[in-house]
Amino acid sequence: MGLFRYAPIGAKGRTVEQEKMKAKHQRLTLAILALVALIGASLLAAYALQDQASYFYTPSDIAEKQPKAGQAIRLGGMVEEGSIQRGADGVTVEFVVHDGTAKQAVTYTGITPDLFVEGSGVVADGKLTDGGVFRADTLLAKHDENYVPRELDGIDMTGAQNKTETLVQ
């Protein structure tokens, strides 16, 4: 076994010197390959991040920064009292999210999270439409004692009655 393991590979009559050169050459090629893979991966990551990372906005942020329609956004705030309206189809829901200063109309088609009620905190992933309405693809509502959606930590408008929240759809 030992004999084979350490036998020179390039047994085409190369000298030891040539083998050493070859070894260096190979290490260099490997290093370059690894570098190319690394750079390629980071470029791909950077490109995808630029396009696909979604920024967190409160309704005031949206009013202030006016993000483009179609850009991926994560919206957070409180569901305004009396604003939830179920559509005639029974599966679309429209409501208003506010953060104390600004408001944002939201529409969502799907089954709402279990504790999605007026006055509760909500985080919605989606996009603004051309009409300025926020179309949510997913809704995350706050829940029981153990989980806190970090984004909602700073927004404390409806009082501290719900210090403990969850991030579960």
Added chain:
Amino acid sequence: MIAEAGLIALWLAAALALLQLALCVIGLTKGQDKLFAAIRPVAIAQGVLVTLSFLLLVLLFIRSDMSVNLVVANSASMKPLIYKISGTWGNHEGSMLLWVAIMGIAGAAIGLFERSLKQRTLVTTLAAQAFISIGFYAFLLIASNPFERAFPVPEDGRGLNPLLQDVGLALHPPTLYLGYVGLSIAFSFAVGAMINRDVGPDFAKAMRPWVLGAWVFLTLGITAGSYWAYYELGWGGWWFWDPVENASLMPWLAATALLHSVTVLATRDGLRAWTLMLAVVAFSMSMIGTFLVRSGVLTSVHAFAVDPERGSFILALLAIYIGGAMALFALRVGTVKEGSQFEPVSREASLVANNLLLSAILGIVFIGTLYPLVVEGFTGEMISVGAPYFNLATGPIALILVAVMAIGPLLRWRRDKAMLVLNRVSIPVFLTAATLFALVLFTTSMSALSLVGLALAAGIAVASFAPLWKRNLRRTPMHTYGMIIAHFGVAVALVGMASESSFTEEKLVAAKPGDELMVNDWKVKLHAIEPMAGPNWTALEARVTAQYANGTTYEIAPQNRMFPSAQTQTSEAALLTRWNGQLYVVLGDSDEQGRWQLRVWWKPFVTLIWFGGVLIALGGLLAMIGRLRRAVRQRRQRAYAEEWL
């Protein structure tokens, strides 16, 4: 008394870990080889004590001992037994204790079973294992004592988060932890080898079964977690790129790379430094992932509420272990002797490609997971990185990787001829091309990724069995069968993923009892909504029948559950599994007109995703058993030869 006994056992185990480390350091530096004999028993005793401590905590949960804080916060006496047991690790302190218990068990297992490593390397490995454990013992004993008493003793506990009240929780975290912590063995092996300058084929052969074992558990844990999220969350998805999912994926990617590079080291004595690096990285990823999520730095469904003191403690531990191992690597990498060289067309080369691609994917997942933290740290802006990023950035690389996976096993070690290889892969390549052609022709609206994925899967499914071509099936070693099954599992999972993402049909309606809807070949009818009660919940249950095109009718019952003790609802999806897919029904809210929201998915061949995952794990298991049997046989032969010749 049980709580105190558990705490004492934990203290004793910590003391033994210190002893284990001290014995090794003194033995190595003072040349006192006699001390080494004591290390194995100490490691085993430490494993027994810390396991005892963990079992005592489980016992406290089973007895619903409300004089212990942790039980109060995470259990309730009304809970079914299995959830009392699984509640033990459904919280921060308990999961940390499970973590060190498995660390201890891993150390004991090395002490009991490792026979092929050189003595000094073995001793150092056990010392490294003890050194890591000490940090977590300190963390438990100082910052998060699971056995803390409650005062005054409350009437009843607050109950487990209802989402976690599921049989999935009983299995998924312990399996995953066995994988995470199992990788600590590879880490400790690497430290042992670096300190003793003992990197070579024999070291790789000793390490390989441990890596395989951890990898099998990790694979099973991820597969189980994916299925659990799929049916428990009721969102119909099987992978959400949630930080905690990434936290389990990153060590898996590193471990997958490691178990391939360790083969190069074992067979051809190549990739020495790289293999050591991967062993360090794999367990580092386990720690980084777990603790980023557990410390609450990242927002996640899995983040347990944790105070900042604990977060900094954990980060300090991470810095010591990962930084220390990296520093050791930097110091010793110069002295690791150059491994042997290889040709561009050879098995080794394909395994290098495998490693590069896996590392690239690992890098992308790592960047995507940590990027929000970095951005928030520097600019204060909050962002989230989700599925679109990860799919876009990892998808193409993953497809190249699986293509390499199909070809690699058909290459010879040392050197091969490109023309011969092309000949060998002609059938799979043809199959892939034909499938691609057929899909482009007969399907519409498939994404490029799924299209190529499905086509590749067809080729790989065949290519994975090609290593058996013209071989004596009975003499083919078991680890080769392991590789074949694992690679075939990848093809199976790939079919499931591509099919799920391309051919899923979804309907969302508000239905009155008596209403019917059609989803693909299914006629789904809502009959009634009825209240019902479980041990610690009440529910509204929908009576639904689903009729398949061939006339067979099935009854299913999606539920909405209310948990009074936690004032929480969960939605229990109803799943109907046929050989060709799953029907997935979720019950939503009702409205004033007496209509109920129903969300229905038909997901063709979705079960193949998890079936593939299980096959991959099974392949790893076979490879591990095969390698172990061969090692035992060789040891016997050597012993026999020494005795008689």
